[in-house]
Amino acid sequence: MNARRLSCEEVIEELFAYLDREVNEALSAEIDRHLEKCRDCFTRAQFERKLRAKVAETANVSAPERLQRRIKAVLERY
Amino acid sequence: MIAWPMAHHMRFTIHSPGAVRRLHDGGSGVVMPDPHSDKQEINRRQQTRRLFEQEVSRLMDRLYGTALRLTRNSDDAEDIVAETVSRAWTRLDQLRDPQRMEGWLFRILNNTFVSEWRRQQSRRRIEANAEDVDPAESPEAANFSLFQKLHQPFLLWWGTPEDQFLNELLQEDLQKALDTLPDAFRVAIVLVEVQGYTYDEVARLLDVPLGTVRSRLSRGRAMLQKALWEQAIEAGLVAPPPDRTPTEGKSP
Structure with missing residues (x-):
């Protein structure tokens, strides 16, 4: 993965895998370099990154009291 | 599972047989627990x-x-x-x-x-043959990008529509959009984006090929973004596309 520069289309194609840390180190470094220079792709990457973080936050929910009592009962049973 | 006598009157049950170091008493075959090891x-x-x-x-x-x-x-x-x-x-x-x-x-x-x-x-x-392509799913839906809908290249540095959209986006909006996804797609997104699973871990957990995980994620994300876009139109956060404007194309 050297010499040839990635096109914007190639970066966008791999963007989610890159954000998921599912591309190899060489490709990841290549995408990093592209994002440092390409405003459009950088803006897109930032948007997807922020949206992804917001999706991750959807699991931040308070457990209902009823569940807490139920778990307490489970632990006391043993 | 084994049980052995504990100090004085109690009995304690242990699930792992390897947990007790045993002492043999000179070939008699009687096995005694080591009290120090037991206590530890x-x-x-x-x-x-x-x-x-x-x-x-x-x-x-x-x-x-x-x-x-x-x-x-x-x-x-x-x-x-x-x-x-x-x-x-x-x-x-x-x-x-x-x-x-x-x-x-x-x-x-x-x-x-x-x-x-x-x-x-x-x-x-x-x-749940989630990989079957829905005949109603257009290529546009499969590749839907919220960013492309929102982004206006001539606006830079401040107040870009995509930033504004993210700022306005409530947890409730995201939860609602996620909940509209069919199970297979939602589960892949939750495992990867919420729990940080690798594709390989998802493939093993769900017992599906790696390519299936990639495809579910890709289509699931497009569906999620489309659902968010449609919700945003409903909520009046973004303008509907011209072909949905009620007055358009109607003669007086």
Whole structure:
């Protein structure tokens, strides 16, 4: 993965895998370099990154009291 | 599972036979527990159990939140968390490194969800052939990008529509959009984006090929973004596309 520069289309194609840390180190470094220079792709990457973080936050929910009592009962049973 | 006499009157049950170092008394075949080793072992177990209770309490909200995103239903989510804690508690002796309890608990949660999900699918006789392309799904839907809908290249540095959109986006909007996704796609997104699973871990958990995980994620993300876009139009956060403007194309 050297010499040839990635096109914007190639970066966008791999963007989610890159954000998921599912591309190899060489490709990841290549995408990093592209994002440092390409405003459009950088803006897109930032948007997807922020949206992804917001999706991750959807699991931040308070457990209902009823569940807490139920778990307490489970632990006391043993 | 073995049981052995403990100090004075108590009996303590241990699940792992390898946990007791035994002393042999000169070939008679009688095996005696080593009291020092037993005491250390019991202390270790008590510490692990205390840690378990602390961890369950610390992670309760996140366990429930994750289960809720997986199941979309608060009753099912509660059942899964209760079952997870119960299973984890009875298998506590299998946990080699108590410092890894968090990952271990979430693995049990995911496995519990997947078993229940499969059971429900087979009961309903629904062949969840999520990889079949929906004939109604246009190439535009499969590649839908919220960014492309929002982005206006001539606006730079401040107040870009996509930033504004993200700022306006409520947790409730995202939860609602996620809940509209078919199970297979939602589960892939929750595992990767909420729980940080690798594609390989998802493939192993769901027992599907790696390519299926990639395809579910790609289509699931497009569906999620499309659902968010449609919700934003409904809420009046963004203007509907011209072909949806009621007056357009109508002659007076």
